[in-house]
Amino acid sequence: xxxxVTMSLLKVDNLKVKIENRIILDGISFEIKNGExxxxxxxxxxxxxxxxxxxxxxxxxxxxxxxxxxMGTDITxxxxxxxxxxGIAVGFQNPPEITGIKLADLLKLCLGKDQNEDFSEEEKNxxxxxKLTDFLNRDINVGFSGGERKRSEILQLIFxxxxxxxxxxxxxxxDVESLKLIANQIQHYVENSGSSALIITHQGEILTxxxxxxxxxxxxxxxxxxxxxxxxxxxxxxxxxxxCIKCEEKTLExx
Amino acid sequence: xxxxxxxTGIPHKILEEAYRAGVSGEKERAGTFFHIDQATIYSKVNxxxxxxxxxxxxxxxxxxxxxxxxxxWKAIPRDQDEFTRKVSENFSGGYFMRIMPKxxxxxxxxxxxxxxxxxxxxxxxNIIIAEQESKANIITSCLQHSTVENATHLGISEIYxxxxxxxxxxMVHQWKEExxxxxxxxxxxxxxxxxxxxxxxxxxxxNLQMYPVAYCNGEYSKVSFNNILYGHKNxxxxxxxxxxxxxxxxRAEMISRAITREGSKIIVRGLIDGNGHDxxxxxxxxxxxxxxESFIQSIPELVARKKGxxxxxxxxxxxxxxxxxxxxxTRRLSRDQAISLIIRGFMDVRIMGxxxxxxxxxxxxxEFSAGA
Numbered sequence: 001x002x003x004x005v006t007m008s009l010l011k012v013d014n015l016k017v018k019i020e021n022r023i024i025l026d027g028i029s030f031e032i033k034n035g036e037x038x039x040x041x042x043x044x045x046x047x048x049x050x051x052x053x054x055x056x057x058x059x060x061x062x063x064x065x066x067x068x069x070x071m072g073t074d075i076t077x078x079x080x081x082x083x084x085x086x087g088i089a090v091g092f093q094n095p096p097e098i099t100g101i102k103l104a105d106l107l108k109l110c111l112g113k114d115q116n117e118d119f120s121e122e123e124k125n126x127x128x129x130x131k132l133t134d135f136l137n138r139d140i141n142v143g144f145s146g147g148e149r150k151r152s153e154i155l156q157l158i159f160x161x162x163x164x165x166x167x168x169x170x171x172x173x174x175d176v177e178s179l180k181l182i183a184n185q186i187q188h189y190v191e192n193s194g195s196s197a198l199i200i201t202h203q204g205e206i207l208t209x210x211x212x213x214x215x216x217x218x219x220x221x222x223x224x225x226x227x228x229x230x231x232x233x234x235x236x237x238x239x240x241x242x243x244c245i246k247c248e249e250k251t252l253e254x255x
Numbered sequence: 256x257x258x259x260x261x262x263t264g265i266p267h268k269i270l271e272e273a274y275r276a277g278v279s280g281e282k283e284r285a286g287t288f289f290h291i292d293q294a295t296i297y298s299k300v301n302x303x304x305x306x307x308x309x310x311x312x313x314x315x316x317x318x319x320x321x322x323x324x325x326x327x328w329k330a331i332p333r334d335q336d337e338f339t340r341k342v343s344e345n346f347s348g349g350y351f352m353r354i355m356p357k358x359x360x361x362x363x364x365x366x367x368x369x370x371x372x373x374x375x376x377x378x379x380x381n382i383i384i385a386e387q388e389s390k391a392n393i394i395t396s397c398l399q400h401s402t403v404e405n406a407t408h409l410g411i412s413e414i415y416x417x418x419x420x421x422x423x424x425x426m427v428h429q430w431k432e433e434x435x436x437x438x439x440x441x442x443x444x445x446x447x448x449x450x451x452x453x454x455x456x457x458x459x460x461x462n463l464q465m466y467p468v469a470y471c472n473g474e475y476s477k478v479s480f481n482n483i484l485y486g487h488k489n490x491x492x493x494x495x496x497x498x499x500x501x502x503x504x505x506r507a508e509m510i511s512r513a514i515t516r517e518g519s520k521i522i523v524r525g526l527i528d529g530n531g532h533d534x535x536x537x538x539x540x541x542x543x544x545x546x547x548e549s550f551i552q553s554i555p556e557l558v559a560r561k562k563g564x565x566x567x568x569x570x571x572x573x574x575x576x577x578x579x580x581x582x583x584x585t586r587r588l589s590r591d592q593a594i595s596l597i598i599r600g601f602m603d604v605r606i607m608g609x610x611x612x613x614x615x616x617x618x619x620x621x622e623f624s625a626g627a
Contacts (some may be wrong), residue, residue: 056582080584090585096578100600101543109586137601156586 006073007034008238009196010055010088010164015066017047017054023064024050026221032164037190037197037210037230042218045242048200051218052166055198056090071163087163087195091153091170097141103138103152110159123159130155130181146173154182158189165190165197169204183209199250204233217244258382265289265297269400273367276396277427277620283612285391286310286352288366292375293347303545305356308391309351310501311510313380317349320599323351326382330441330470338409338437341379349379349411354389363613366617368410370399370434376407383412385420385448392610393422397438400428405433412440416448418473419444425453425606427620446473448500453481453607459488459519466495466524471505474531481607482511483621486519486549486600493523493574495554495555500534507536510606511553513572514598516545526556529564542572543601545594 010032017025024047032038042048052080053061055068055081067076075083108115111123119127127133130151141149150170150248156164171179183206190197191211200212217231219241225232235244256405262270262281269291270278281287285304289297295312309316333343350366370377399406406468408430416422430436442450450469469478480496498507513521517536525537542551574598583593604617 056585079590080581081587081589084585092582095583096576097598098582098597099581099604100602101596103597105600107587108584109583112587154437160586 007030008128009034009036009070010198011069012055013067015051015054015068016064017050018062019050019060019089024120025054027222028066028165030216030223032196033200035194036214037199037212039207039210039212039232040198040200040218041055041202041215041229041232042200042235044063045199046218047152047221048218049168052090052168052198052200055166056080061073068132072192083159088166089157089160089162089164090166091150091157091168093172095141095149095153097139099139101140103132103140106140106156107136107159108251110156127155128160130185132151147175147178150182151178154185156198158185161193163195164197167197167199169200169202179205179207186210204230204237207233217241262297269369269371269393271409272400273369273396274397274399274423275369275620275623277394277425277617278367278396279616280492281346281363281618283394284365285360285362286364288350288481289369290348290350290367291369292372295348295350298350300483302363304358304360304362307355308360308364309353309355310364311351313349313351313382316382320403323382326384326413327380327417328413330415331411331439335439340382341376342409342411342437346380346411347379348512349504352393353384354386354387354391354422355437357388358386358391359389362605363610364392366393368393368395368397368408369435369569370403370408371408372406373403374405375403376409378409379410379411381410383414383422383424385414385422387417388419389417391423392420392425392613393578394425394427394613395554396429398431399431399434401431404431406431407435410438412438414440414442414450416442416476417446418445419447420445421449423451423453424583425607425609425617426455427617428454428456429458429462430463430492432459433461435461436463436465439466440465440519442467442469442474442478444469444471444478444502444505445477448473448606451479451608452496453483453609454492454494455483455617456492457483457485457602457606457622459486459490460492462491464493465496468497468499469507470499471507471531472501473505474502475504476502477506479511479608481521482513482523483602483604483606484511484513484521484523485602486513486515486521487517488519489517490519492540493524494520495526497526497528498536499528499530500536502531503531505531506534509538509541512601512603512606513540513542514545514553514601515542515549515551521548521580522552522554523603524554524556525568526558527566528558528560529566530560532561532565533563534561536567538566538568540570540572541601542570543573543598544574545598
């Protein structure tokens with residue numbers, strides 16, 4: 001275990017990404033090791049969603065230069081499907097509504113189950129813990145509230161058993177109770193599986209439940225600060241993003 | 256789908272294909288009717304439902320019941336078009352179904368109309384009478400045997416829903432690439448009658464045109480039209496649903512799901528005519544286009560003629576969503592698997608208000624056809 005923990009899971013090397021002729025990320029580098037949770041802060045429009053879209057391989061986000069490595073393999077040219085099969089899973093901020101595909105269908109897909117197979121007792125309990133039992137036969141995300149969408153996304157991720165969880169604002173539009181539920185479940189999964197997480201957030205509250213070692217700030221397409229996420233969040237609250245990134249002293253040596 | 260072998264008189268090569276178009280073993284059906292090419296070869300009511308339903312060839316029924324002529328060509332004019340004229344001049348048979356007053360038929364009734372003869376123009380005339388306060392589900396499978404390439408099907412169906420009766424009528428069509436199809440259907444509803452019409456067309460067809468109509472003449476009568484249309488391999492489907500709401504407080508609901516690919520064209524029409532006080536109607540059409548060679552058109556028409564009429568519609572046609580495909584790919588599906596899952600979901604038979612077992616059967620039929 002000790003060796004595994006120090007191994008690199010995701011490595012982003014000097015990444016330059018454009019979308020529709022606009023360069024959004026320019027020279028991003030960072031690394032997530034096995035068993036680490038990272039928090040990514042940044043104002044709206046700073047490129048956070050672009051970064052995770054490039055990591056999961058959405059074709060609209062074009063990588064102009066730089067590379068993405070997952071478990072030592074260059075995945076920069078791999079398809080979404082290949083990356084997801086390698087163990088990268090993403091919880092979207094705004095997942096699509098799909099007519100005719102039920103939440104149950106999707107959960108079974110994530111579990112690698114046949115559509116005719118039933119959920120195990122353990123799986124049923126987890127669905128119930130996420131308060132989604134009544135939604136199993138509903139079309140995915142159709143008429144779901146913000147909190148219901150988030151709960152459905154996180155549950156799908158946990159069923160996928162990924163090595164890396166990527167979460168785009170799991171706490172936005174979510175009530176306090178749902179936030180606690182979601183964050184505790186994420187922390188529980190990460191702790192028990194030894195997997196890693198990359199979490200985008202605007203809010204500090206999620207840090208109460210998720211034990212993340214590192215945080216960073218994305219601004220103007222560049223990563224500016226690596227530090228304890230709680231310190232970063234406190235600084236952002238006090239000084240704003242601009243003030244926060246000037247504070248070089250907190251940058252950990254590793255970066 | 257157990258006990259298939261009971262339909263013993265019918266050759267295996269016919270049954271095998273009929274089963275794929277929704278036909279099931281006799282024990283799971285309240286009655287079974289087979290018309291092949293130009294002859295009715297089988298017509299039997301399940302013992303459990305004897306006395307509650309009548310099922311026979313229409314020509315036999317016309318001989319048996321002199322009153323039946325009052326239902327012939329009453330909902331559909333003989334001279335409506337060249338196809339109705341042809342059938343009125345000469346037809347080979349068809350089914351007569353009658354659900355007796357207050358009878359609740361818990362198993363579906365089934366009819367299968369099949370073409371096995373090359374270049375045949377099949378002409379049938381069907382009449383269904385749902386007597387007062389009866390309740391039944393009917394599934395009709397119209398198909399062409401896989402060995403036949405070219406054919407034409409002209410089918411007249413006149414359906415009468417008496418006071419307080421409920422009828423769920425599901426029609427599954429499985430034609431072939433060179434077949435022309437012209438069904439002509441009309442339903443007349445009395446007070447508080449309910450008619451649910453489900454239409455499923457999944458196999459390619461050269462040219463299908465139909466515009467079934469429901470006359471909601473009775474007060475608080477209700478009609479639903481649900482269509483699942485899958486146009487592929489250069490098919491042309493022009494499918495409409497028409498509801499004439501004459502009775503006060505009558506209602507209409509129409510839901511269509513259309514998928515088009517491989518150079519196919521689908522036109523989905525819908526007309527709701529609110530001609531009684533406080534009529535309500537809603538028309539919904541969703542269309543999915545898979546490639547750039549295909550075409551889909553939704554033509555909704557809403558008419559209001561009386562006070563308190565409220566009719567709405569929503570339509571959305573467009574290309575299959577990349578965002579949806581990519582979303583499913585993040586759940587470890589390949590692109591092709593994601594597309595086929597979206598298509599299967601789109602053609603969800605749950606919109607049809609069917610009994611659970613029939614719904615499950617039809618889901619399998621859809622999966623089979625869409626996957627083929």
